[in-house]
Every structure is written in structure tokens, then in C-alpha cells.
Amino acid sequence: MDLDAFRELLTPDGRRALAEAVDLVAAGTEPVTAVTTLRKAYSPALTSAALTQATLRRRAEAKFGADAAAMYFTPHGLEQATRAEVAAHRARRVTGPGPASGAAPRVLDVCCGIGGDLVALARAGCPVDAVDLDPLTAEVARANAAALGLPAPVRVRTADAAECDPSGYDLVFADPARRSARGRTFDPMAYSPAWPAVLELLARTRAACVKVAPGIPDEFIPDGAEAEWVSYKGEVKEAAIWAGTGCAGMKPGCRRATLLPSGSTLTPNGAEAVAGPVGRYLYEPDGAAVRAHLVAEVAEIVKGHLLDPRIAYITGDHAVATEWAACYEITDVMPFSLKRLRATLRERGVGNVTIKKRGSAVDIERLRKDLRLSGANSAVVALTRIGDRPYALLCHPAGPARARPPHRPSPEAEL
Numbered sequence: 132m133d134l135d136a137f138r139e140l141l142t143p144d145g146r147r148a149l150a151e152a153v154d155l156v157a158a159g160t161e162p163v164t165a166v167t168t169l170r171k172a173y174s175p176a177l178t179s180a181a182l183t184q185a186t187l188r189r190r191a192e193a194k195f196g197a198d199a200a201a202m203y204f205t206p207h208g209l210e211q212a213t214r215a216e217v218a219a220h221r222a223r224r225v226t227g228p229g230p231a232s233g234a235a236p237r238v239l240d241v242c243c244g245i246g247g248d249l250v251a252l253a254r255a256g257c258p259v260d261a262v263d264l265d266p267l268t269a270e271v272a273r274a275n276a277a278a279l280g281l282p283a284p285v286r287v288r289t290a291d292a293a294e295c296d297p298s299g300y301d302l303v304f305a306d307p308a309r310r311s312a313r314g315r316t317f318d319p320m321a322y323s324p325a326w327p328a329v330l331e332l333l334a335r336t337r338a339a340c341v342k343v344a345p346g347i348p349d350e351f352i353p354d355g356a357e358a359e360w361v362s363y364k365g366e367v368k369e370a371a372i373w374a375g376t377g378c379a380g381m382k383p384g385c386r387r388a389t390l391l392p393s394g395s396t397l398t399p400n401g402a403e404a405v406a407g408p409v410g411r412y413l414y415e416p417d418g419a420a421v422r423a424h425l426v427a428e429v430a431e432i433v434k435g436h437l438l439d440p441r442i443a444y445i446t447g448d449h450a451v452a453t454e455w456a457a458c459y460e461i462t463d464v465m466p467f468s469l470k471r472l473r474a475t476l477r478e479r480g481v482g483n484v485t486i487k488k489r490g491s492a493v494d495i496e497r498l499r500k501d502l503r504l505s506g507a508n509s510a511v512v513a514l515t516r517i518g519d520r521p522y523a524l525l526c527h528p529a530g531p532a533r534a535r536p537p538h539r540p541s542p543e544a545e546l
Contacts, residue, residue, distance in 0.1 A: 338375030
């Protein structure tokens with residue numbers, strides 16, 4: 132879809148074509164039939180643009196909920212766009228307690244993409260000036276701001292983020308593109324704009340927030356900035372680097388983990404991670420806490436310790452309910468052996484197994500095939516390393532009514 136085709140979608144004919152395309156996609160119409168149907172009334176270019184948008188809107192429901200029905204997208208723009216709940220969390224941090232604390236910050240949104248973050252910022256009351264280097268993407272963001280009837284003023288234009296003047300703004304938000312011609316990139320130096328240009332922009336701002344990939348290497352986090360990892364319903368979605376002043380609760384030099392939709396947050400408290408013997412329960416910390424190097428803090432919450440000082444698995448003898456970790460009751464601890472693991476699972480009648488691993492080189496899909504399981508029961512297998520030896524831990528999700536299994540061997544005997 133090019134810029135002219137997108138602009139045609141915004142005309143009365145384009146809106147009618149899009150509405151018909153949405154109905155066809157919702158009905159599960161075969162693509163060839165949908166094209167044939169629309170071509171009876173609309174040009175090939177408009178037909179293609181309408182069906183593309185209808186399909187993208189359907190996909191966007193997972194990120195944008197009901198808003199997706201009114202929004203516009205590009206394929207790459209949708210892929211990189213921030214989930215609505217994460218963008219709303221970030222906007223709350225930008226605005227702090229709310230209108231009672233004074234006027235909402237004026238935000239410069241560089242690399243605005245299709246506008247997911249500017250929508251959340253404007254809904255939080257922030258006036259937003261947004262730019263994107265790609266004319267089509269900027270046009271889509273402009274259309275989204277208009278379609279959603281945002282309460283704060285939004286202006287969108289085509290411009291290079293590196294050439295923007297941040298003076299006069301209370302905060303700069305940047306979401307550098309993380310795709311190259313070869314696909315998604317995890318190297319900040321391959322972002323667009325590249326990391327040096329992002330840092331140069333930060334140096335000229337009074338406050339800034341930069342959205343980055345969750346796996347950003349520590350050396351790329353500027354001194355004195357806060358790094359926040361955000362998890363939504365147990366899946367790490369992104370990281371953000373906060374710099375400067377004026378952001379609610381920001382702790383310079385801190386690493387933070389945040390869970391959504393609850394909004395719970397965790398920061399360092401001086402806890403120390405120690406290792407010890409296998410206990411009755413295994414805890415798998417949320418990925419945001421792992422990324423933020425806050426596993427020791429999670430261990431403190433569950434009254435546990437690490438299985439191994441280099442691996443983010445926690446164990447303990449107490450079942451502690453917390454949203455910061457999934458809890459499993461351990462039934463068996465064994466040095467890893469395909470033959471022994473297979474025999475034990477078959478003995479227990481396990482036909483459905485969830486395999487997790489940390490610190491293990493085992494190929495999970497290959498192992499699943501090699502186990503050749505059958506049976507009515509389910510189990511969780513956690514593959515890990517304790518000291519220099521690979522281990523398999525058989526578990527079940529912990530529950531308040533679950534009795535202690537009778538077959539669990541002594542961890543001390545195994546280790």
C-alpha cells in the first residue's frame with residue numbers, strides 16, 4: 132500500500148470500500164472471492180488497500196482492543212506498535228498524579244509509527260507533536276489521531292528524529308525502528324535512528340523515554356537512567372529507558388520490573404541471591420524481573436533461594452502466592468537422562484508435558500518427540516543445571532488443595 136492508496140481510503144468511497152472489506156474479512160470470505168466482490172465497485176488499488184486494512188484491523192484487536200475497529204495500520208507499524216495497556220502505563224508515568232499536579236507535560240514523540248503511544252499520551256492529557264521519517268506511516272498516525280477523537284491536541288508531520296529540536300518540550304518519547312531490510316534487529320546500533328543518534332537526542336532533552344527491545348545489553352543503558360522492563364499477562368513485551376526528571380516515581384540508575392495489568396512494580400532492595408538445596412517448590416520468576424536482575428528480590432518474596440547461583444530458578448519449602456513467579460510443586464529430581472525421564476513419565480501415565488528450561492542445552496522440540504509419551508496425565512518438566520550437572524525436575528502447578536506426591540525422592544540424595 133502506497134501513500135496515494137492510503138489517502139484514497141480516507142475519502143467517502145474509500146470508507147465505504149473499507150467497511151465492506153471489514154464485513155468480508157469478518158465473515159471469513161476467501162481472499163479471491165473478497166477481491167472479486169470489491170472489484171465490482173472499486174478500483175484494484177482501492178480494493179487492495181481496503182482488504183489490507185481490514186485484515187490488519189482484525190490482527191490489531193489483540194493490541195488495541197475496540198480501538199482497532201477505527202484505526203489504520205501498516206504491517207510493520209502494527210508489529211512494532213506498543214500494546215495499548217503498556218502505552219497507557221507509560222502515559223501514566225509521564226503525567227504522574229494527574230491534572231491536580233498542574234498542566235500535563237508537552238511531549239515530542241519521535242519515530243511515532245502508527246501512533247499507538249501518541250494515542251495513550253493524548254488520552255492522558257498530554258499535547259503531542261509527533262514525527263516519523265516515513266510519509267505513509269506519518270499519514271497513518273495522523274489518521275488515527277483524527278479517528279479516535281483524542282482529548283489533547285496532536286500534530287503529526289514527516290521529519291527525521293535526529294534533526295528534531297526538543298527544546299520547548301517537557302519530555303521526548305522515542306521508539307526507534309527495530310527492523311532492517313533483513314527483518315527484526317536486536318542490535319541498538321542497527322536501530323533507526325541508530326543508538327548514537329538516540330543518545331545525542333537524549334542529551335538535549337530535560338526528560339526522555341526511549342522504548343527498546345527487552346534484550347538490550349546493559350552497556351547500552353546510559354549512566355543515571357532508569358531501565359524498566361514491562362510484562363503483560365506473564366509475557367515480557369518491552370523495555371523502556373527513562374532519563375531526566377519529571378517522570379512519576381523515576382529512580383535514576385535503577386532497574387525496574389512492572390507487571391500489567393495489575394501495575395505492580397519491583398525495584399532493587401538490597402536482597403542477595405544465595406543458592407541452596409532443592410526444596411518442595413520450584414518458582415519461575417516473571418521475565419520482567421529476570422531481565423531487570425531482580426531475581427533475588429523475587430526469592431525474598433517467596434522465602435526461597437536459587438537452585439544455582441547462575442540460573443533464575445528459585446526453590447523453597449513454602450508455597451507463596453505471588454504474581455512475580457509461577458509456582459510448581461516438585462515431585463521428582465533426577466540427573467538428566469532421556470531414558471530415565473521417559474520411563475518416569477510413562478510410569479506416571481503422563482501424555483501431556485510442558486517443558487521449560489533455563490541453563491540447559493537440550494532442544495525442547497526434539498526432546499518432546501523423543502519422549503514418545505501417551506497417557507491421560509499432565510506434568511511440567513523443568514530442565515536446568517545445578518552446579519556442573521544437568522537436571523530434570525518433574526513438577527505440577529502448585530495449588531492450595533494439592534497433596535504432597537508420594538513418589539518424590541530426596542533432593543539431598545540426588546544432589
